Amino acid sequence: MSKHNHAAPVRAPFLSAGTKVLAVIAGLGIASYIYRLFFGLASTTNLDNQYPWGIWISIDVASGVALAAGGFTTAALADIFHKERYHVIVRPALLTAMLGYTFVVIGLLADLGRYYNVWHPMLPSMWQGNSVLFEVGMCVMIYLTVLYIEFLPIVAERFKGRVNLPGVLRILNRFVDSWLTVCDKYLTRFISLFIIAGVVLSCLHQSSLGTLMVIAPTKMHPLWYSPISPLMFLLSAIAVGFPMVIFESIISSRSFRIPPETPVLSSIARYTPILLAIYLGVKIGDLTIREAWPYVFDGSLKSLLFIAEILLGVVAPAVLLTIPRVRRSVAGLLISSSLVIGGVVFNRINVFLVAYQPLYPVKTYFPSIFEIMVTIGLVAALVLVYRFIVMNFPVIAKPPTTPAGVRPAEGWLAESLREVE
Amino acid sequence: MTVDRREFLKIAGAGSAFLLAGEARATDEPQAIDCGQTYGVLVDTVVCIGCRKCEWACNTEHKLTDLPLPSYEDKSVFQRHRRPEHNAYTVVNRFFDPNTTKPYSIKVQCMHCNHPACASACIVGALRKEKQGPVSYDAWKCIGCRYCMVACPFQVPAYEYKEPLKPQVRKCTFCAHRLEEGKKPACVSICPNEALTFGTRQELMDMAHGRITASPEKYNNYVYGESEVGGTSWMYLAPTTFDQTELPKLPDEPIPPITETIQHGIFKSFIPPLALYGILGLIMHSLKGPEQEEINV
Numbered sequence: 001m002s003k004h005n006h007a008a009p010v011r012a013p014f015l016s017a018g019t020k021v022l023a024v025i026a027g028l029g030i031a032s033y034i035y036r037l038f039f040g041l042a043s044t045t046n047l048d049n050q051y052p053w054g055i056w057i058s059i060d061v062a063s064g065v066a067l068a069a070g071g072f073t074t075a076a077l078a079d080i081f082h083k084e085r086y087h088v089i090v091r092p093a094l095l096t097a098m099l100g101y102t103f104v105v106i107g108l109l110a111d112l113g114r115y116y117n118v119w120h121p122m123l124p125s126m127w128q129g130n131s132v133l134f135e136v137g138m139c140v141m142i143y144l145t146v147l148y149i150e151f152l153p154i155v156a157e158r159f160k161g162r163v164n165l166p167g168v169l170r171i172l173n174r175f176v177d178s179w180l181t182v183c184d185k186y187l188t189r190f191i192s193l194f195i196i197a198g199v200v201l202s203c204l205h206q207s208s209l210g211t212l213m214v215i216a217p218t219k220m221h222p223l224w225y226s227p228i229s230p231l232m233f234l235l236s237a238i239a240v241g242f243p244m245v246i247f248e249s250i251i252s253s254r255s256f257r258i259p260p261e262t263p264v265l266s267s268i269a270r271y272t273p274i275l276l277a278i279y280l281g282v283k284i285g286d287l288t289i290r291e292a293w294p295y296v297f298d299g300s301l302k303s304l305l306f307i308a309e310i311l312l313g314v315v316a317p318a319v320l321l322t323i324p325r326v327r328r329s330v331a332g333l334l335i336s337s338s339l340v341i342g343g344v345v346f347n348r349i350n351v352f353l354v355a356y357q358p359l360y361p362v363k364t365y366f367p368s369i370f371e372i373m374v375t376i377g378l379v380a381a382l383v384l385v386y387r388f389i390v391m392n393f394p395v396i397a398k399p400p401t402t403p404a405g406v407r408p409a410e411g412w413l414a415e416s417l418r419e420v421e
Numbered sequence: 422m423t424v425d426r427r428e429f430l431k432i433a434g435a436g437s438a439f440l441l442a443g444e445a446r447a448t449d450e451p452q453a454i455d456c457g458q459t460y461g462v463l464v465d466t467v468v469c470i471g472c473r474k475c476e477w478a479c480n481t482e483h484k485l486t487d488l489p490l491p492s493y494e495d496k497s498v499f500q501r502h503r504r505p506e507h508n509a510y511t512v513v514n515r516f517f518d519p520n521t522t523k524p525y526s527i528k529v530q531c532m533h534c535n536h537p538a539c540a541s542a543c544i545v546g547a548l549r550k551e552k553q554g555p556v557s558y559d560a561w562k563c564i565g566c567r568y569c570m571v572a573c574p575f576q577v578p579a580y581e582y583k584e585p586l587k588p589q590v591r592k593c594t595f596c597a598h599r600l601e602e603g604k605k606p607a608c609v610s611i612c613p614n615e616a617l618t619f620g621t622r623q624e625l626m627d628m629a630h631g632r633i634t635a636s637p638e639k640y641n642n643y644v645y646g647e648s649e650v651g652g653t654s655w656m657y658l659a660p661t662t663f664d665q666t667e668l669p670k671l672p673d674e675p676i677p678p679i680t681e682t683i684q685h686g687i688f689k690s691f692i693p694p695l696a697l698y699g700i701l702g703l704i705m706h707s708l709k710g711p712e713q714e715e716i717n718v
Contacts, residue, residue, distance in 0.1 A: 038585060038586075039585050040582065040583060040584060040585030040586070040588070041580075041582045041588070042582035042583040043583075043585075045582075047567075047580075047582060048582065049504065049506070049507075049570065049576070049578075049579045049580060050576070052567035052568075052570035052571055052580065053567065053571060076701070079705065080701050080704055080705045080708075081704065081705075081708060082705070082708045082709050111566075112564050112565045112566055113563070113564070113565020113566075113567065113580065113581075113584075113588040114563055114564050114565040114587065114588065115564075115565070117545075117562075117563065117564040117565070118564055120544075120545045120562060120564050121544050121545055121564070126545040126546055126562055127546070128543060128544060128545060128546040129684075130541050130677065130681050130684070131541065131542055131543055131544045131546075131568075132542070132680050132683075132684055133542065133543075133544040133566060133568050134544045134545075135684055135688070137544055192705060195705075196698055196701045196702050196705065197698065199697075199701055200694050200697050200698045200701065203697060204687065204694060207687070208684070208687070211680055211683050211684060212568070212571075213571070214679055214680050214683065215538055215541065215542050215568075215571070215572045215676060215677075215679065215680045216538075216571055216572055216574070217672075217676065217679060218574050218669065218671055218672070219571075219574070219576075227679070227683070230683060230687075356571070358576060359575075359576045359667070359669055360502065360504055360576065360667065
């Protein structure tokens, strides 16, 4: 695996002003989460019989899955289409996907009334092949397993031959070590099977997430109700994959004070306008065929939200990223990728919450403080776990120009603003 | 990173066998229930006097509340619109005929659809259409995802949000336990005015159209539930159109085929996913050149 050779654990102090703030937010979120597990949905959420699904589904689960799409899009680009130069971002994207899906499941558990039954869909006696949710659940579960398998070689690379567990766990040292050695020796030979499986599984459940609300044709606002919703979910997930990798790469390099991989990020950003344009084209075609255009311009709150979603989340970043100057600047990349990410989250909230029109609404749903704290807390916790892992495992590539452990030259921002190639 | 062709086929084969087992299981769901022979109830809102005894019978049968029967004579509840709740599987609401301004009452509860969207949605098969007609719920299987509530076009299932550890989806059971004993549902048994009639769905449809023909001046010529979302076990007659009532205007097509067609299309014998796997494998294999050097950036 020579192509990963320059990935190394990042050396930095774990605690910084930013991580302390995140730790407080994560702590509040975890406290709210535990409170929910024992005191129920009524005491923590604003969900009712009119609105059975809230932000834990639309943001934690639906948006979480979409934003973890960087994992499979990057793997497809670098490993399947062999665009070797993108290998530096494969590992960060893989880690984001792995943690993203893990936190999707954690978030989902908070929403499930009987979270301790979450394993039920695995029992063949309860398989329900007609259920869209069953397909989503099985795919997510298998894909999460695949992601952990894909991460194993990174663990092996780091700890093979130097497993040194503390205390009584010492007796496991040799066992774990030989197991990692086996992983390193054999798993890496078959890893491509898992990589392809990961891409296929992603395509399946990313699209199936879009089928979920299709079961409520009479309750959905026509702007978001479409029989090809699964296709649009898949296309938007593919489109948000690279912006997510770009965003996260810029943020982590800024946080660790290492120069961002600007050339690679600029280069990968070239795909985004094309992917967004395909998504937009399908969306326009869908509106036209369903004759839903009048709803776009009827001036209602929902129509304005729809317009905002498309203009800010799709059109604006697509236009921005076609401009080479924007694509080659860190600020430009950061802003454009944030727009795409925000647009996809906006879309998922619109589909799962805004478009859902209960038959007998008494009041509109707005998330409770507990719901918001759990959602924000999980994001903060994810960032902290990500930070911990990249500081202990070879995930992020060492800056090619600076030797390991050396603080980079000041002014990398200015440097990266220079035009590249 | 070499893929041994034999290894590849072996793993792909094992995977598809596993997935095919899932599909075989998925297709043997009970589909062909003869909906004419399932049981149903005809709710005649022209005959209904709004006494709410059905509410009492239901609450008592299912031990939901222990309020005495006389307390149901309170008609002030009609001032607000009520919906079935986790502790009230059926409620009676009052509406006014716009032509005659006379009041009439509509009892609402689970419609027990012929093709229930909730059962199609349910991730673990906790909800299912029984041969006798009820859409039953198995709390033991339920994971509490509430997708059934999203799916229900009548918005009937209610959730025990206040129950911290063992919440259930609650809705009319069609008194399935009584049907098994050969008894009528509790609400039908108590109805003093024969506003509720229990029978096979075919009998009830004949009866409904018979009543309309016999007294066209009393009835609006429409049987609600005969064709809505593919037909429901519970059906309604009313003095006027249903537009003013809480019974939603729905298309005749059943809901489950919409999503099931998409899902079963994507998973048709697992050919599309396996084909995608194969294509990606081919791309991966053919694009890789041994001389391809890593490009440093």
